[in-house]
Amino acid sequence: MMALLNQVCQVKQYLPETKNDKMLKAIESSGITKTFGPTKALDNISFSVDESEIFGFIGPDGAGKTTLFRIITTLLLADEGNMKVLGMDCTSEYKELRKNIGYMPGRFSLYQDLSVEENLNFYATVFGTTIEENYDLISDIYSHIEPFKKRLAGKLSGGMKQKLALSCALIHKPRLLVLDEPTTGVDAVSRSEFWDMLGKLRQHKITIIVSTPYMDEAIRCDRVALIQNGRILSIDTPQKIREGFSRKLFTVKSAEKYKLIKSLRKYPEILTAYPFGDSIHVTFINDSLENSLSEYIVKEGIHDAVIQEVEAGIEDRFLELMEKGATV
Amino acid sequence: MKRFLGFVKKEFLHIFRDYRTLFILFGIPAAQILIFGYAVSTDIKNAGVAFLDLSHDEVTQKLTDKIISSGFFKKTETLLNYNDIDKVFKKGKTKAVIIFEQDFGKNLVSEGKANLSVIADGSEPNTATLVTNYTTAIVNDFVTEFSSPALNKSIVISPEVKMLYNPNLKSHFMFVPGVITLILILICALMTSVTITREKEFGTMEVLLVSPLRPIQIILGKVMPYFILSFINVLLILALSWFVFGLPVKGSLALLLAECMLYILMSLTLGILISTVSENMQQAIFISLIGLMLPTVLLSGFIFPIENMPKVYDYVSSVLPPRYFIVIIKNIMIKGTGFMYIWKETFILIIMTLVFTGLSVRKFKIRLE
Amino acid sequence: MNNTVISVHNLVKKFGSFVANDNLNFEVFAGEIFGFLGANGAGKTTAIRILSGLSKPTSGEVNVAGFDAYRQTELIKKNIGYMCQKFSLYEDLTVKENIILYGGIYGMNKSLIKKRLDELLAKLQFQDYENRMISDLPLGLRQKLAFSVAVLHEPKIVFLDEPTGGVDPITRRQFWEMIYETASRGITVFVTTHYMDEAEYCDRISIMSEGKIVALDTPERLKKQYNATSVEDVFIKIARPN
Numbered sequence: 001m002m003a004l005l006n007q008v009c010q011v012k013q014y015l016p017e018t019k020n021d022k023m024l025k026a027i028e029s030s031g032i033t034k035t036f037g038p039t040k041a042l043d044n045i046s047f048s049v050d051e052s053e054i055f056g057f058i059g060p061d062g063a064g065k066t067t068l069f070r071i072i073t074t075l076l077l078a079d080e081g082n083m084k085v086l087g088m089d090c091t092s093e094y095k096e097l098r099k100n101i102g103y104m105p106g107r108f109s110l111y112q113d114l115s116v117e118e119n120l121n122f123y124a125t126v127f128g129t130t131i132e133e134n135y136d137l138i139s140d141i142y143s144h145i146e147p148f149k150k151r152l153a154g155k156l157s158g159g160m161k162q163k164l165a166l167s168c169a170l171i172h173k174p175r176l177l178v179l180d181e182p183t184t185g186v187d188a189v190s191r192s193e194f195w196d197m198l199g200k201l202r203q204h205k206i207t208i209i210v211s212t213p214y215m216d217e218a219i220r221c222d223r224v225a226l227i228q229n230g231r232i233l234s235i236d237t238p239q240k241i242r243e244g245f246s247r248k249l250f251t252v253k254s255a256e257k258y259k260l261i262k263s264l265r266k267y268p269e270i271l272t273a274y275p276f277g278d279s280i281h282v283t284f285i286n287d288s289l290e291n292s293l294s295e296y297i298v299k300e301g302i303h304d305a306v307i308q309e310v311e312a313g314i315e316d317r318f319l320e321l322m323e324k325g326a327t328v
Numbered sequence: 329m330k331r332f333l334g335f336v337k338k339e340f341l342h343i344f345r346d347y348r349t350l351f352i353l354f355g356i357p358a359a360q361i362l363i364f365g366y367a368v369s370t371d372i373k374n375a376g377v378a379f380l381d382l383s384h385d386e387v388t389q390k391l392t393d394k395i396i397s398s399g400f401f402k403k404t405e406t407l408l409n410y411n412d413i414d415k416v417f418k419k420g421k422t423k424a425v426i427i428f429e430q431d432f433g434k435n436l437v438s439e440g441k442a443n444l445s446v447i448a449d450g451s452e453p454n455t456a457t458l459v460t461n462y463t464t465a466i467v468n469d470f471v472t473e474f475s476s477p478a479l480n481k482s483i484v485i486s487p488e489v490k491m492l493y494n495p496n497l498k499s500h501f502m503f504v505p506g507v508i509t510l511i512l513i514l515i516c517a518l519m520t521s522v523t524i525t526r527e528k529e530f531g532t533m534e535v536l537l538v539s540p541l542r543p544i545q546i547i548l549g550k551v552m553p554y555f556i557l558s559f560i561n562v563l564l565i566l567a568l569s570w571f572v573f574g575l576p577v578k579g580s581l582a583l584l585l586a587e588c589m590l591y592i593l594m595s596l597t598l599g600i601l602i603s604t605v606s607e608n609m610q611q612a613i614f615i616s617l618i619g620l621m622l623p624t625v626l627l628s629g630f631i632f633p634i635e636n637m638p639k640v641y642d643y644v645s646s647v648l649p650p651r652y653f654i655v656i657i658k659n660i661m662i663k664g665t666g667f668m669y670i671w672k673e674t675f676i677l678i679i680m681t682l683v684f685t686g687l688s689v690r691k692f693k694i695r696l697e
Numbered sequence: 698m699n700n701t702v703i704s705v706h707n708l709v710k711k712f713g714s715f716v717a718n719d720n721l722n723f724e725v726f727a728g729e730i731f732g733f734l735g736a737n738g739a740g741k742t743t744a745i746r747i748l749s750g751l752s753k754p755t756s757g758e759v760n761v762a763g764f765d766a767y768r769q770t771e772l773i774k775k776n777i778g779y780m781c782q783k784f785s786l787y788e789d790l791t792v793k794e795n796i797i798l799y800g801g802i803y804g805m806n807k808s809l810i811k812k813r814l815d816e817l818l819a820k821l822q823f824q825d826y827e828n829r830m831i832s833d834l835p836l837g838l839r840q841k842l843a844f845s846v847a848v849l850h851e852p853k854i855v856f857l858d859e860p861t862g863g864v865d866p867i868t869r870r871q872f873w874e875m876i877y878e879t880a881s882r883g884i885t886v887f888v889t890t891h892y893m894d895e896a897e898y899c900d901r902i903s904i905m906s907e908g909k910i911v912a913l914d915t916p917e918r919l920k921k922q923y924n925a926t927s928v929e930d931v932f933i934k935i936a937r938p939n
């Protein structure tokens with residue numbers, strides 16, 4: 001009886017792994033390096049993306065996101081390393097690969113002097129399909145701009161351009177969707193709606209990779225890679241990245257923000273103090289709240305300070321990793 | 329004042345740090361002086377002259393030698409009869425035909441008068457005028473030499489001048505075909521070079537590359553609409569030339585249109601080639617418009633005959649497509665020649681088109697680097 | 698009492714029949730950090746151009762730094778600083794050259810420029826970068842420098858148009874500390890941004906939508922009013938009220 005139970009347990013142990021082995025990786029890359037003149041844009045980048053995942057690359061300008069995406073979409077060749085996308089090699093099988101990717105580069109890249117409908121038609125035709133054929137795929141997104149379908153793309157607002165560019169990238173039902181900073185420069189509402197739309201695409205089994213400088217968008221991804229100065233600082237689910245924060249985190253709130261931050265910086269037991277919106281995020285050298293802090297703050301002339309312990313967010317972890325890397 | 333000076337200083341810094349601006353500021357004037365100095369010359373040198381000597385005597389021989397040794401002319405052919413005249417002009421190398429009447433020498437000695445005809449190629453009015461003037465001067469010089477005091481007679485040789493193809497020496501016979509050549513190449517090259525670099529600048533080229541479209545499809549797709557529209561353009565220009573300037577099309581209209589379309593195709597593919605070396609629209613416009621304009625105007629034989637230039641410029645000019653098209657268009661429109669006389673130039677234009685297309689496809693970057 | 702440095706009454710700006718700014722009313726006080734938020738196309742850029750003396754209103758009263766926006770635009774320009782995202786410093790000039798140039802343009806005398814130059818370099822720890830070309834500097838450094846140059850002449854107000862776009866999180870925060878420090882010196886900071894957490898750094902914010910101001914208050918009070926936990930939430934609730 002026990003032997004039988006053991007066997008069953010053993011089999012159960014194996015099952016999830018077998019499932020993973022059989023699942024095709026949408027992207028597999030190792031050791032990708034790319035240099036432009038004196039600058040190393042990408043330094044030994046290795047990562048993998050599973051099918052149907054929403055995978056985010058979070059990092060500021062100059063981190064290397066666009067360069068990496070151009071290598072993934074076969075527009076650039078890496079100097080070193082290997083990259084396989086949808087099982088095909090980026091260098092040698094680029095022709096076939098390009099048929100299966102939907103690409104939305106920065107600045108949306110639409111034809112400003114063509115209408116919404118004409119833009120969509122063009123991309124549909126170039127990929128050998130029609131708007132009708134894959135309409136159900138884009139209907140959620142396109143319905144927002146369909147009333148404006150005769151309007152010239154150049155006359156659309158930022159949010160609408162974004163939706164049009166996304167529709168054009170999806171119209172041929174690609175297996176991989178590559179979105180390079182689709183939310184940059186767009187207002188908060190449109191950004192939020194955009195991520196809702198991406199979430200809905202999951203059911204169509206499309207793999208999505210997105211890059212963004214906005215840390216708060218990380219939680220909308222299945223997994224994220226934090227990237228800075230051409231290096232990956234961390235890859236994991238947003239939750240695990242947050243949990244990776246190595247210290248206890250505290251917030252200090254006061255109406256007198258500037259005074260508060262200057263005072264906190266002078267306080268000897270404080271390790272880091274960063275402004276975060278309406279509060280200051282603080283860590284201590286001894287990793288525990290110093291009781292003398294409240295007294296100190298009052299002595300500094302701030303009487304409305306509120307101190308709390310909180311869970312770290314992605315940005316806190318990013319800042320921590322940046323400091324450890326200490327690259328400017 | 330300080331504000332102003334600070335600003336001026338900044339402008340100097342910008343200029344000195346931008347190599348392109350320095351090139352335009354200093355390089356182009358230097359180039360222009362060289363070109364204008366040498367290429368542009370109102371003298372004639374080595375103008376082709378053919379002789380129809382119906383007399384074949386000592387006098388005609390002496391006069392022929394004098395004309396050839398003047399340095400302004402070179403002998404192209406010896407003609408046998410009047411029918412050859414038209415043919416030799418159509419070949420293009422001869423600018424004037426000098427005809428000595430029968431018994432030229434005898435008449436000169438016996439009557440003190442002889443007749444000499446100079447027939448010049450009116451399709452290049454400037455050259456024609458110069459040629460006839462120079463010839464007349466040489467003849468007069470000869471007369472002075474020949475009339476030795478011993479003979480005690482004054483002799484007269486009066487050259488009869490005729491302009492072929494353009495009897496009234498209308499300058500727009502030279503001008504308008506040249507302008508057509510210039511306009512077509514500039515506009516066509518400009519159009520295609522700009523449309524491709526525009527996609528590069530706006531970023532839409534990136535998306536096109538990551539698509540099933542192949543480079544040859546993109547290139548031909550860009551060329552096609554302009555090709556069709558340029559045909560209408562050609563009809564318009566020819567109609568204007570006819571109605572406004574009275575410029576005829578002596579030769580076959582169908583041949584002319586066909587050659588125009590070939591030239592246009594060549595220009596469009598040249599524009600594509602320019603776009604492969606331009607990073608943005610500004611560069612494309614600069615190369616297409618300014619880069620092509622000067623050589624076309626000065627070195628293609630449009631205004632200033634190539635024969636008058638130093639050999640070096642001749643070699644430079646031989647890679648310029650307009651040089652060949654000017655010959656084609658003048659031949660058909662003004663001289664009324666058929667395909668036989670322009671097959672060489674046509675062939676060269678076809679080769680150029682193929683070369684430009686081939687190079688463009690090869691240089692067309694399928695990646696962003 | 699608070700000193701008003703910008704006052705706007707019934708500002709209207711039309712382009713043909715299109716109303717870009719529709720009856721705007723607000724005041725900005727000395728030493729304030731005022732956040733100017735809104736979607737692209739809401740009318741922010743139009744309003745900022747009027748406030749910085751670059752264009753004239755169609756109607757309404759606008760006073761900036763005590764000068765009238767119709768007749769005294771040159772005086773306005775002399776008394777404000779301006780930094781926009783697309784361009785701020787000349788890329789083919791060095792750090793020092795840029796500072797000297799702008800100092801000259803602002804009408805500062807040589808010794809004052811030298812003094813400020815040294816102070817600036819020390820504050821940003823830029824002493825090694827004095828003779829570097831702007832194009833060689835990373836984005837974060839460029840933005841910090843551009844801001845310093847915009848306030849080189851200690852203007853009454855400085856306008857910042859999306860100053861931290863794309864900059865890394867550490868530099869962003871350093872930038873905002875520079876803004877705080879500047880405001881504490883009495884310079885009013887008028888800033889637009891798409892980072893909603895940066896809106897929280899401001900003393901008061903206004904949200905524009907389709908040419909009108911639809912919210913104007915401190916971040917705290919707005920959050921209470923809309924029952925929101927963040928300014929982003931406020932933004933969304935205003936834009937999609939359901």
